[in-house]
Amino acid sequence: MLKVEGLKVRYGHREAVHNVSLTVEDGELVTLVGSNGAGKTTTLKAISALLRPSGGTITFDGERIDRLAPHQVIERGLVHVPEGRQLFPDMTVLEHLELGALRGRPGSMGFAERLRWVYELFPILAERRTQKAGTMSGGQQQLVAFGRGLMANPKCLMLDEPTLGLAPIIVDTLADTIRSLHGTGITILLVEQRVDLALRLADRAYVLETGRVVMEDSAQTLLADPRIKTAYLGL
Amino acid sequence: MNAAVQSSTGNAGEILAVSNLTRIFGGLTAVRDVTMTVRTGEVVGLIGPNGAGKTTLFNMLGGSLPPSSGSIRFDGSDCTGAPSHVMGQRGVSRTFQITSLFPSLTALDNVRSAAYRTTRAGWGAAILRNAAYRREEEELRRKALEILAFCDLDHRADTLADAMSYGEQRRLEIAIALAAEPRLLLLDEPAAGMNPEEGQRLVEMIRRIRARGVTVLLVEHHMRVVASVCDRLVVLDHGVKIAEGPPAQVLNDAEVIRVYLGREPVDA
Amino acid sequence: MDFTVFAQQIANGLVNGMAYVLIATGLTLVFGVLRIVNFAHGEFYMLGAYITYFIGTLFGLDYLAAAAISAVVVAGLGIAANKLIFWPLRRDHEFTILLSSLGLALLIANGGELLFGADPKYVESPFADEVLEIGTVTLTQQRVLVFAAAVVALVAVYLFIRYSRFGKMMRATAQNPDGAALTGINIGLVHTYTFALACGLAALSGALVGPTVMIFPTIGNWAVLKGFIVVIMGGLGSVTGALFAGLLLGVIESLGGGYISLGFMEAIGYAMIIAVLLWRPNGLFSTARGLR
Amino acid sequence: QQPPVRIALIGPMSGTGAFEGQLGLEGAQAMVSVINAKGGVAGGRKLELLTYDDKGSPEDGVSAAKRAMEQDNVDLIVGGWFSAVALSMKEATRDKIVTVMTSSQHPKVTEEGHKYLFRLNATSAMMSEFYSKAICDRIKPKSIAFMNVNDDWGRLELDNYTKLLTACGIEVKGHEFYNRTDTDFTTALTKLKSLNADAIYVAAINTSQGATIYRQIKQTGYRGKVIASAGNMNPKLVELSGNSLEQVYSASPFTEDATAPSLKPWLEEYRKSYKNEPSFIAALGAQAVQVLAFGIDAAGDPRAYDKIASTLKSQEVPTVMGNLRFSDKGQASQAIHLVQVQKKQIVSVRD
Amino acid sequence: MSTHSHGRPLAQPFAIGGGVAALAVLPFLAGNAYLEHLLVLWMLYALLALSLNIVIGYLGELTFGHAAFVGVGAYTSAILSTQLGLPPLLGLPMAGLVAAMFGLVIGYAALRVVGPQFAILTLGFGAILFTITNHWVDLTRGPMGISDIPPMAVGPLTFTAARETYYLVLVLVLATAYLCHALVSSRTGRAFLAVRENAPLAASLGINVFHTKLLGFVAATAIAGIGGAIYAHYIRVITPDIMGVHNVAALIIVVIIGGRGTILGPILGALVYIGLLESLRVAGPLRMVIFAALLTGTVVFLPGGLVSLWQRWRNSHKAENNLPAAANGLPSTEGGAK
Ligand SMILES: Nc1ncnc2c1ncn2[C@@H]1O[C@H](COP(=O)(O)OP(=O)(O)OP(=O)(O)O)[C@@H](O)[C@H]1O
Ligand SMILES: Nc1ncnc2c1ncn2[C@@H]1O[C@H](COP(=O)(O)OP(=O)(O)OP(=O)(O)O)[C@@H](O)[C@H]1O
Ligand SMILES: CC(C)C[C@H](N)C(=O)O
Numbered sequence A: 001m002l003k004v005e006g007l008k009v010r011y012g013h014r015e016a017v018h019n020v021s022l023t024v025e026d027g028e029l030v031t032l033v034g035s036n037g038a039g040k041t042t043t044l045k046a047i048s049a050l051l052r053p054s055g056g057t058i059t060f061d062g063e064r065i066d067r068l069a070p071h072q073v074i075e076r077g078l079v080h081v082p083e084g085r086q087l088f089p090d091m092t093v094l095e096h097l098e099l100g101a102l103r104g105r106p107g108s109m110g111f112a113e114r115l116r117w118v119y120e121l122f123p124i125l126a127e128r129r130t131q132k133a134g135t136m137s138g139g140q141q142q143l144v145a146f147g148r149g150l151m152a153n154p155k156c157l158m159l160d161e162p163t164l165g166l167a168p169i170i171v172d173t174l175a176d177t178i179r180s181l182h183g184t185g186i187t188i189l190l191v192e193q194r195v196d197l198a199l200r201l202a203d204r205a206y207v208l209e210t211g212r213v214v215m216e217d218s219a220q221t222l223l224a225d226p227r228i229k230t231a232y233l234g235l
Numbered sequence B: 001m002n003a004a005v006q007s008s009t010g011n012a013g014e015i016l017a018v019s020n021l022t023r024i025f026g027g028l029t030a031v032r033d034v035t036m037t038v039r040t041g042e043v044v045g046l047i048g049p050n051g052a053g054k055t056t057l058f059n060m061l062g063g064s065l066p067p068s069s070g071s072i073r074f075d076g077s078d079c080t081g082a083p084s085h086v087m088g089q090r091g092v093s094r095t096f097q098i099t100s101l102f103p104s105l106t107a108l109d110n111v112r113s114a115a116y117r118t119t120r121a122g123w124g125a126a127i128l129r130n131a132a133y134r135r136e137e138e139e140l141r142r143k144a145l146e147i148l149a150f151c152d153l154d155h156r157a158d159t160l161a162d163a164m165s166y167g168e169q170r171r172l173e174i175a176i177a178l179a180a181e182p183r184l185l186l187l188d189e190p191a192a193g194m195n196p197e198e199g200q201r202l203v204e205m206i207r208r209i210r211a212r213g214v215t216v217l218l219v220e221h222h223m224r225v226v227a228s229v230c231d232r233l234v235v236l237d238h239g240v241k242i243a244e245g246p247p248a249q250v251l252n253d254a255e256v257i258r259v260y261l262g263r264e265p266v267d268a
Numbered sequence C: 001m002d003f004t005v006f007a008q009q010i011a012n013g014l015v016n017g018m019a020y021v022l023i024a025t026g027l028t029l030v031f032g033v034l035r036i037v038n039f040a041h042g043e044f045y046m047l048g049a050y051i052t053y054f055i056g057t058l059f060g061l062d063y064l065a066a067a068a069i070s071a072v073v074v075a076g077l078g079i080a081a082n083k084l085i086f087w088p089l090r091r092d093h094e095f096t097i098l099l100s101s102l103g104l105a106l107l108i109a110n111g112g113e114l115l116f117g118a119d120p121k122y123v124e125s126p127f128a129d130e131v132l133e134i135g136t137v138t139l140t141q142q143r144v145l146v147f148a149a150a151v152v153a154l155v156a157v158y159l160f161i162r163y164s165r166f167g168k169m170m171r172a173t174a175q176n177p178d179g180a181a182l183t184g185i186n187i188g189l190v191h192t193y194t195f196a197l198a199c200g201l202a203a204l205s206g207a208l209v210g211p212t213v214m215i216f217p218t219i220g221n222w223a224v225l226k227g228f229i230v231v232i233m234g235g236l237g238s239v240t241g242a243l244f245a246g247l248l249l250g251v252i253e254s255l256g257g258g259y260i261s262l263g264f265m266e267a268i269g270y271a272m273i274i275a276v277l278l279w280r281p282n283g284l285f286s287t288a289r290g291l292r
Numbered sequence D: 001q002q003p004p005v006r007i008a009l010i011g012p013m014s015g016t017g018a019f020e021g022q023l024g025l026e027g028a029q030a031m032v033s034v035i036n037a038k039g040g041v042a043g044g045r046k047l048e049l050l051t052y053d054d055k056g057s058p059e060d061g062v063s064a065a066k067r068a069m070e071q072d073n074v075d076l077i078v079g080g081w082f083s084a085v086a087l088s089m090k091e092a093t094r095d096k097i098v099t100v101m102t103s104s105q106h107p108k109v110t111e112e113g114h115k116y117l118f119r120l121n122a123t124s125a126m127m128s129e130f131y132s133k134a135i136c137d138r139i140k141p142k143s144i145a146f147m148n149v150n151d152d153w154g155r156l157e158l159d160n161y162t163k164l165l166t167a168c169g170i171e172v173k174g175h176e177f178y179n180r181t182d183t184d185f186t187t188a189l190t191k192l193k194s195l196n197a198d199a200i201y202v203a204a205i206n207t208s209q210g211a212t213i214y215r216q217i218k219q220t221g222y223r224g225k226v227i228a229s230a231g232n233m234n235p236k237l238v239e240l241s242g243n244s245l246e247q248v249y250s251a252s253p254f255t256e257d258a259t260a261p262s263l264k265p266w267l268e269e270y271r272k273s274y275k276n277e278p279s280f281i282a283a284l285g286a287q288a289v290q291v292l293a294f295g296i297d298a299a300g301d302p303r304a305y306d307k308i309a310s311t312l313k314s315q316e317v318p319t320v321m322g323n324l325r326f327s328d329k330g331q332a333s334q335a336i337h338l339v340q341v342q343k344k345q346i347v348s349v350r351d
Numbered sequence E: 001m002s003t004h005s006h007g008r009p010l011a012q013p014f015a016i017g018g019g020v021a022a023l024a025v026l027p028f029l030a031g032n033a034y035l036e037h038l039l040v041l042w043m044l045y046a047l048l049a050l051s052l053n054i055v056i057g058y059l060g061e062l063t064f065g066h067a068a069f070v071g072v073g074a075y076t077s078a079i080l081s082t083q084l085g086l087p088p089l090l091g092l093p094m095a096g097l098v099a100a101m102f103g104l105v106i107g108y109a110a111l112r113v114v115g116p117q118f119a120i121l122t123l124g125f126g127a128i129l130f131t132i133t134n135h136w137v138d139l140t141r142g143p144m145g146i147s148d149i150p151p152m153a154v155g156p157l158t159f160t161a162a163r164e165t166y167y168l169v170l171v172l173v174l175a176t177a178y179l180c181h182a183l184v185s186s187r188t189g190r191a192f193l194a195v196r197e198n199a200p201l202a203a204s205l206g207i208n209v210f211h212t213k214l215l216g217f218v219a220a221t222a223i224a225g226i227g228g229a230i231y232a233h234y235i236r237v238i239t240p241d242i243m244g245v246h247n248v249a250a251l252i253i254v255v256i257i258g259g260r261g262t263i264l265g266p267i268l269g270a271l272v273y274i275g276l277l278e279s280l281r282v283a284g285p286l287r288m289v290i291f292a293a294l295l296t297g298t299v300v301f302l303p304g305g306l307v308s309l310w311q312r313w314r315n316s317h318k319a320e321n322n323l324p325a326a327a328n329g330l331p332s333t334e335g336g337a338k
């Protein structure tokens, strides 16, 4: 479904991602792990067209998307829940959710139904629907960003550190949500620093280091890999 | 003389004393009647569900948000409502939950700029280039590099803060806070965006910070970090302190598990 | 105090103020949505007046039609300016963008001097010299038209921003362009529409104010300054704020000029802005940043 | 081929006074063409005009004069359209180069009498002496209020006319100063209107502000007389002011129906080359060129400044506005006429 | 380990020494008085731009009021010398002092707000100063301006000609450049940058944001006042126009086109500004149009200002390195081409 080949991305003169190739099959949950500065965020941004790659190709559903604008990528059902939340500080929670649905694909659920679903997943969003996002706590904001992404009815969801700043109890909820999204057939590309969690959720994983893919395997295999254990899990 | 020392430190060993602190936003009470103390040299963890009021409490301690009521004593003197720069001058440094650094300066300059509190040679000295100035600059540079190395960023000394990845920026923030040589360091989710291995390095770092004589108040959702570095935990829920005590005890408290931890007492 | 004169000065102030409001509304849109301090805004005002003049004299169209066409043409020019200058610079530092708009302002003003000639021109309007007596107050029909047309335009803009889907997209783009892009908003389109709307409004005010004064290529200078003052005083991005601030400025200026000192009229206006900003640093109608 | 004689024309080419500068330049250029067509000056040398922009500002005027002298090494200078500029510029060119000041009326320009300095326009004292008589005897308002530009000239006008008109029994009810950059005058005019003076005297230094003021006077509903300051009437102003200048008086040394022999060829040349109607300001440009050409012809060399100066101070110079005499201090004496706008034409009023 | 702190230790003093030497001989190469006059203007603009750069470049705030302080300085010295007969040499520090006093009062009020609000407040204060100057005829002669201002004199030396004045201003420019250099390599200057980059964080580190900004603002206005006084004694006529928006815009253009937050930037910017406007005279009526087009084009293609050209060049010569911090070898002086 999503195929990245030979991706290169540069910031100014410096190349941050050199030659990354990865594929995510239909309905698969793939995770991308790597230490700080490895290029995970950069890769996702390139896929969602926030950054323009300097080399390589990106195809989604068989179509080249590396020359599109971000809104065109979303229209095709590829939705990115970004690192750092990227909310609209003076807009309310509800407005965020409405905007999320604005360009989404029509799906089985109508807007009202979808809204109810998101509210059920994260009751705090319902409770705070008229609060301005800028005044919410860090974790609450993270949920707004996630909820906004869900409202777009994604075919493929890219999550950049979705558990960042969440209390353990909410992390569990979120993990359940991701699992059930995956269960309903949504394709997911997950970037997550809670590597153990990510590997337990995922089917397959890529390990990124300094802008290159250094390992690629089924999540279970990697979870057991001693190199992963020492480098990422601190065991 | 002894008396002076006594009075300036207040209750022996108590660097921070918060009593009945409350903050109200419109109709919402974000922090309600919180009383807690931190002793010199301690590492205290402040945990609680999202929206419990941890950051709000930090904002009040750091002086960027005036409390609605209650009082804050730092180092024996009343600091309630003191502005941010006064708290900074007195030795309270903090990191912010939302990444906050000097974006278009290099890592090294971020740290050097942050050392304001500990340097003396101002514009005049720089114009004269006297010995004291040169010595201090040399010393500052050395110290800044040392702090960068301490935070595992020495290889990034010349990188613009803006051009760093999220995790690196989080470490740079700690470096910035350390450069002020604080007496009390407030860390708001420093491990966010770090993987468990990096989290463990952070634990090491906090230990070394404490070894430097800095008292630490830590907000964190990574229980492994919290459990392994904190002497004591304070738990907030809906702005109210619901538990306090050593990690082993607090993390097994039924109420804390119910509102905060969920199924697993200590997640990895 | 002579009530007739007082009422007359208030009326003068309201009309002048409404012209400020029209100019400021476009500025506040561009500022609120795109974070651009557009110094060239006054030049679009100038172009609005000139194009109305040329359409009137060259094609013999009547004033109202000329004004409408002028607004559309200038909206198009605004789109072009956005494409060539502001869009490519959107990720640059605000000072850089500001300088580029300053450059554009100079370009249009001096280009205008070259193209339109140094001689002042007069936009003929059938309403210009028709005096209307409302009670003891004397106003020309043109001045009444400035007021009325501005009210209509403002209400339309306000409703558009407040209640249309596009308005919501504009506000989102204003507050976080990257976030907006990731939400599926075509921020390029938002930029384009915003510029078109802003420049169209500027041109409209030029076309409306044109017949009350003489026009020459540097009339944009004062327009943009007045516009900014109103924008800031009203609160960045706030259309309602611009309305109140503009009218207030107009009235204070004419009362200050009328009763205190004409020479210090502008200074009195500025003093008021200073007072307002020291009292409410974000302007009359602002709680925080972004378009409202 | 001999090198051309290079004359710097320094004037307001941009800003609110740009139109005045343009008129002056056109007038001078037309005269240059006329003279060159007749074979130039000093035995066949052509005249060449170099244009400089003083933006109506004294500082820029000084800067332009410096550039003309030091960088471009011009032979002679024409400038000083606005008094404020003339007053500063005369110091920059003092005793260095023959300089002809044009429309500025401030007496101080020729008060000291620099060696090489000449000024064409009548001083405001000369102007007001003539014009105030006409106001007192012909226009006869009982009371008057002033609407003057806030600069050297506008302030001087107020002083002069207040004195002169009070002397003939006209009550001065008040005045307003407006700024060179103002575009709207309703506040000031509302104030003036409420004074209920018989007439409003307008000292408008440039065409665009002038036209706006005349229009807005009518638009405020003022029904009294309007009097335009001396030296500032031009066809463009009349055109732009709509009907509001109808029957309004002014004073001017220039009339198209005058009999000076050089007037006709210049008018023809001017009309051929430019779309503006000939005006006083344009005529001053032409006159400046004529004066210089006369001096050069007599001296035989554009750089023989002493000789040029003494010629001009001793002989009568024939110009488009009749024969001109310069005082020892370089001040010209021009014949001033009363003019009136009648059916959108500026006509001279002769008894 | 890094080339960071003081650039290449040897190359830099040489470059600076060479530059100063070149500046010193420049008037002898000019050839005529007018070119020397242009050199003076260049240096004057450089001086004023350097001062404005303290606010725009180091404090990161935009001020639309800078020309007003230039005017205050110019009028102070002009009035003192024409009405009280004070020697211009004494007028110079007085001009700086009075401008700084205005800076203190205005800064104290205006620096409570930031960003566009601050810009408009300074515009407002500037406009009020302009209006007062324009209407207080008894003191300032209003729109008529003050003429016959005596030239600057130091003992027996009078600075009537351009060449002498050039050296006078050059010395001041070099001094100011050094002052700025000292500033950014001091604790105070680093506090400026911290405030510019992130005021809440700076405050949390113990920096009094308001005082820091006020200090920078007052220093900038003092230098502006001195520059204004020199201008007055050089041109020898001043009008309220000196405080007008034209000058405000010119100074901002110079700083940003050169490269804000650098020392070389404003000096280069002034050169380009004066030089370009002058050489475009050949374009006749197209002059300002071409100037504006070049200005806009430069901004679009070189958003970091002229000094960023040098950065680009350096970058292309050390590929695969981090973004450089220093534009002219001076630490921390870069505004960050963000
Ligand atoms: N805006 C930028 N300008 C320049 N370089 C950048 C920029 N953003 C990121 N980089 C660099 O690109 C590299 C990859 O960064 P990226 O943010 O993709 O890492 P990451 O894998 O997401 O790390 P983290 O886990 O810390 O978020 C890093 O070296 C970083 O310094
Ligand atoms: N400026 C504000 N206006 C209104 N409500 C606010 C404001 N700031 C914070 N709040 C609310 O106060 C509560 C406490 O927020 P705070 O940021 O302190 O939570 P937190 O404990 O740090 O949570 P997290 O772990 O998610 O960061 C939240 O419900 C939040 O929405
Ligand atoms: C062009 C004229 C109106 C100039 C005016 N006479 C003056 O002395 O300034």
Ligand SMILES: [Mg+2]
Pocket (backbone or CB within 6 Å): A040, A041, A042, A083, B165, B166, B167
């Ligand atoms: Mg990342």
Ligand SMILES: [Mg+2]
Pocket (backbone or CB within 6 Å): A137, A138, A139, B054, B055, B056, B097
């Ligand atoms: Mg928090």
